[in-house]
Amino acid sequence: METKKTICDWIDENKDEVFAISDYLWEHPELSMQEYEASQKVADLLEKYGFLVNRGVAGLPTAFAAEYGSGKPVLAFSSEYDALPALSQNKDSVVRDPVIDMAPGHGCGHNLMAVGGVLAAIALQRCMIEQGLAGTIKVFGTPAEELCIGKPFMARGGLFEEVDAFLDWHPSHRNRAAACDTNAYFNVKYHFSGVSAHGNAPWNGRSSLDGAMLMGHAVEMLREHIEPGSKDSPTTLNYAFPDVGNSFPNVVPANTVIWCVGRMKNAEMAADVLSRLDACAKGCAQATGTTVKEEVITATHDMIPNLCLGQLIEENLRYVGAPAYSSEDQEDAKKIQKAMNAKETGYSGKIEHTVLSSQPVTDSSEYSWFAPIAFLNVALAPSEDAGWHSWTSCKFAGSSVGKRVLETAGKILALAGYDLLTKPEILQEAKAELKERLCGKPYQSLLPENAKPDLTTNKAVMERFR
Ligand SMILES: [Zn+2]
Structure with missing residues (x-):
């Protein structure tokens, strides 16, 4: 003492x-x-x-x-x-x-x-x-x-x-x-890319917004098929469209992002849901004739x-x-x-x-x-x-x-x-x-090997207030 x-x-x-x-x-x-x-x-x-x-x-x-x-x-x-x-x-x-x-x-x-x-x-x-x-x-x-x-x-x-x-x-x-x-947690963006076209000839384009919206629907459906968690630590899966590719309906948008965050019971479940989201993204890209790139911003263990x-x-x-x-x-x-x-x-x-x-x-x-x-x-x-x-x-x-x-x-x-x-x-x-x-589980990073921290995060906002 x-x-x-x-x-x-x-x-x-x-x-x-x-x-x-x-x-x-x-x-x-x-x-x-x-x-x-x-x-x-x-x-x-x-x-x-x-x-x-x-x-x-x-x-x-x-x-x-x-x-x-x-x-x-x-x-x-x-x-x-x-x-x-x-x-x-x-x-x-x-x-x-x-x-x-x-x-x-x-x-x-x-x-x-x-x-x-x-x-x-x-x-x-x-x-x-x-x-x-x-x-x-x-x-x-x-x-x-x-x-x-x-x-x-x-x-x-x-x-x-x-x-x-x-x-x-x-x-x-x-x-x-x-x-x-x-809970374990992930924060991931899917970047859909398509082909832009004039709204009077949309058949010449492939809409990235279609891909992202279809993925939003897939996320809604996926939610029912993941374990709900408990009242104190519920499983959640949320998504948003942070910057929709076009701001004008008469243009087929070339680039659209869907942003997903999830809180999962444990790291194993987070890894599983992440891979199922990847499958959704690929399927939605294929269905809409677009391409998609995954960007994992972060993922943490329970x-x-x-x-x-x-x-x-x-x-x-x-x-x-x-x-x-x-x-x-x-x-x-x-x-x-x-x-x-x-x-x-x-x-x-x-x-x-x-x-x-x-x-x-x-x-x-x-x-x-x-x-x-x-x-x-x-x-x-x-x-x-x-x-x-x-x-x-x-x-x-x-x-x-x-x-x-x-x-x-x-x-x-x-x-x-x-x-x-x-x-x-x-x-x-x-x-x-x-x-x-x-129980013998090793630490395995949930980040993909090519994931890098985004150093531009909040940069523009901070420049305004420094
Ligand atoms: Zn804090």
Whole structure:
């Protein structure tokens, strides 16, 4: 317990440096795949503390892999830093009040997430140096979590292979260890190409829109023949026509895209439905005399939960305690709850018991196939109905309550890391649990070999707001 207190004291004395980065990211939000400033600032900080940083890994200019120490065990922390579109919000307002209309904002608290794990990694490193503890600390800078793009490409690039445990977290509306499964997920575009013609002689053309529309119909039919999933994690298959080839009915369109996203029970099912969608695309192209090209934007696995590491997180969450919400935090929380027509409860400060449950899709699920994952939630929003991915969570992430959440997370993750370094039996048990849950299934990337991350994603929007 003495060492745990020393780790927490170090964080208290040194947290201002990460608070400053978190504030900067909040003031300068960058959308998925365009997190150039954010990844640089976080990587620079790690380098300053003696981590070796490899920037631009896995073909992602805004990703990095940082490392300190040597030998086993290898503990990994995670940093996400992308913002969300159109959530700009004045942090001092308790009503909708954009700083810049339609500009991005940190409505998922990634300005905090960007440095929470980093704070833990550095605090743990200090402790390792002081006590001469063996082991390696890694920190992964992972772009585009909001689009689930970063981690599957980093996994395919082999970056997670030597890790023994992942220590991850996310701001939330609750304080708990999230021993959660998630659905697997894919995001894929089918580009239909035909032959353009004048509307008064359409027989000279082959309509790409016909191909895409027929595929939409095929997707509707396919839906009935895939397992529905459960209420907590339902199977969904959605599609849209993002830019229909022609804007004028008197032209046979040469190019049309149909865009599909799916949430599936597990990776196996995602791979199966992806291949059935490919078959639909080919059939629809053949029927309409067009051609089609598949573009997989991303595809992630289901999350493999780990109860053993969940319990380790809960223990340390109870040691550190829920964030010390100030009376101003509570006042703001109640005002926001009122604005959202939610019950004005403020923060409860309750710590939940660790149970297996489901949570929405995230690409952190990729981690969970390589090593047991410890996942912490700390309450940034006072209640579920106070909004998330919303101006309200953006307000909280920029306010002082965000800093309390960030330092709480940093402490809990650092302490969990210390336990893993000093009590090898915990890691052994966690690994045995993962082995049992995986039933011998290897990690196989759901990305086709030729899939590349689209570096132009959000580029035009970001240029407007930088
Ligand atoms: Zn998030």
